[in-house]
Amino acid sequence: MRCAMPTGLHALARGVLFAGLVVGQVSAQTSGEVEFGQAFDERQTHGPGDVKEGYESADYRTRSRSLLDRRGVRLDLIRFAQHAPLGLPPVPVPADNPLTRAKVELGRKLFFDRRLSINDTLSCAACHIPEQGFTNNELRTPVGVEGRSVLRNSPTLYNVAYQEHLFLDGREFSLENQVWQPMTAHNEMAAPSIGYVIRKIRRMRDYAGLFERAFGGRGPDILTIGQALASYQRTLLAADSPFDRWYFGGRSDAVDESVKRGFALFAGKAQCVVCHRVGDEHALFIDHRFHNTGLGYEASVGESRTGTTRVQLAPGVFAEISAEAVDAVTQQRLPNDLGLYRVTEGPNDRWKFRTQTLRNIALTAPYMHNGELDTLREVIDFYDRGGVPNELLSPLIRPLNLTEEEKADLEAFLHALTGNNVPDIVADAFAAPIGDLNAEDPNWAHENTLGY
Numbered sequence: 001m002r003c004a005m006p007t008g009l010h011a012l013a014r015g016v017l018f019a020g021l022v023v024g025q026v027s028a029q030t031s032g033e034v035e036f037g038q039a040f041d042e043r044q045t046h047g048p049g050d051v052k053e054g055y056e057s058a059d060y061r062t063r064s065r066s067l068l069d070r071r072g073v074r075l076d077l078i079r080f081a082q083h084a085p086l087g088l089p090p091v092p093v094p095a096d097n098p099l100t101r102a103k104v105e106l107g108r109k110l111f112f113d114r115r116l117s118i119n120d121t122l123s124c125a126a127c128h129i130p131e132q133g134f135t136n137n138e139l140r141t142p143v144g145v146e147g148r149s150v151l152r153n154s155p156t157l158y159n160v161a162y163q164e165h166l167f168l169d170g171r172e173f174s175l176e177n178q179v180w181q182p183m184t185a186h187n188e189m190a191a192p193s194i195g196y197v198i199r200k201i202r203r204m205r206d207y208a209g210l211f212e213r214a215f216g217g218r219g220p221d222i223l224t225i226g227q228a229l230a231s232y233q234r235t236l237l238a239a240d241s242p243f244d245r246w247y248f249g250g251r252s253d254a255v256d257e258s259v260k261r262g263f264a265l266f267a268g269k270a271q272c273v274v275c276h277r278v279g280d281e282h283a284l285f286i287d288h289r290f291h292n293t294g295l296g297y298e299a300s301v302g303e304s305r306t307g308t309t310r311v312q313l314a315p316g317v318f319a320e321i322s323a324e325a326v327d328a329v330t331q332q333r334l335p336n337d338l339g340l341y342r343v344t345e346g347p348n349d350r351w352k353f354r355t356q357t358l359r360n361i362a363l364t365a366p367y368m369h370n371g372e373l374d375t376l377r378e379v380i381d382f383y384d385r386g387g388v389p390n391e392l393l394s395p396l397i398r399p400l401n402l403t404e405e406e407k408a409d410l411e412a413f414l415h416a417l418t419g420n421n422v423p424d425i426v427a428d429a430f431a432a433p434i435g436d437l438n439a440e441d442p443n444w445a446h447e448n449t450l451g452y
């Protein structure tokens, strides 16, 4: 396993990180909304609030940021969907769910509402964290309610509007329908049924009239809840990156020579472009297909660890603990994630996963379906080695023999794919209302229950 952190630590770290997440959510709420157009500090919009850099040294001092300082600036999100940022094609919008401001606004409210989970703690944004690329930089695989393990890494929601298949095994096809999976999955938001969520929302006073206004008189139901959430997510379009300004915008000074060399490698010697496609007028860096790179195979076969492993207990404090003991307490059994096979049951589809977009990739670590690779350099090294050989390895994955300079150029290119409008989208997310339990809401702790 190429884990920077021993697998055993994963579970230990999980509790701490999860606590950080919850705190982040609460304080984002108190930060509230500020006047439209107020000056906004870009530096606040990237990376985890819980900074662990230098944690291995005994004189570590926390630099974790308080979200209280982060200010939101509301944006008219729908304009991204109406005029897609440079480098993106027009957004596909289903005929039966045209985009409107009212739906986007409502979807945004639902997205940040912790009350959609069984115990009122977890919103969509807990795993798709806006300032972490709408993914989760701190955990390889996120945690659901009560710390339950989730099988896969949180994918970014930037530009998810263009995906033809949703989830890394492609088992869902529309954003409208997709939303019910996290809401009802036992290890995610754990609502016991779809009807339960609908009834809960119908009884929350702050939603009174909102659905009816957005959907021509129709209240919260299985269709409108999905349509609202889908509408918000469809506006999360992040492009107009330095690469786009150079490649599609014709501005040769938008990127440096290293990025240009990196792109030449991407499209040439390294053949990344075969799967991460780039068109003449725009680029999604996906092919809507599924490939076996060997990572899933490797995780399935696994390896049993012997000897000792170094575990960090506190800043500067380490202990050598038997690897077997560490593995035993992680409760993290190697999951055999068969990828596309789970949907098609075709033996040749074992360990195939959907090609991921590379837009905004510098913001969305850790990487791959199980979050196994921590850095872009690790991903490049992985491809350079030719993936992990197995009988079903994609013929398109083979050793690349890249030099160190070439790897650095490729990495520079990947860094040039971060959308210039990302800070705006994140600032808008900070301005969103966070749905938190209040005394009038239906909940087991209140007399006003769901009617049991």
Ligand code: HEC
Residues within 6 Å of the ligand: 111, 122, 123, 124, 125, 126, 127, 128, 142, 143, 144, 145, 150, 151, 152, 153, 154, 155, 156, 157, 160, 163, 165, 166, 167, 168, 169, 175, 178, 179, 182, 183, 187, 188, 189, 229, 233
């Ligand atoms: C507990 C963490 C968690 C929560 C909460 C959560 N998600 Fe996710 N989300 C994930 C993971 C993990 C995946 C990938 C799962 C897979 O591929 O099987 C995912 C996948 C997705 C996808 C598909 C993305 C793609 O590229 O295919 C969308 C869209 C999405 N989530 C939206 C939402 C919405 C909307 C909510 C709230 C209703 C939500 N998520 C709540 C963890 C979470």
Ligand code: HEC
Residues within 6 Å of the ligand: 168, 266, 270, 271, 272, 273, 274, 275, 276, 290, 291, 292, 293, 295, 296, 353, 354, 355, 356, 357, 358, 361, 364, 366, 367, 368, 369, 370, 376, 379, 380, 383, 384, 394, 396, 397, 410
């Ligand atoms: C055979 C098709 C194919 C080729 C060639 C390919 N990739 Fe990928 N790439 C994928 C697939 C499939 C995934 C998702 C794998 C997974 O989730 O386990 C992926 C994932 C990634 C990711 C992680 C995305 C994320 O959000 O986690 C990066 C970064 C990446 N590829 C970069 C590259 C680079 C750089 C090259 C060229 C050296 C390359 N890829 C070549 C298919 C390909």
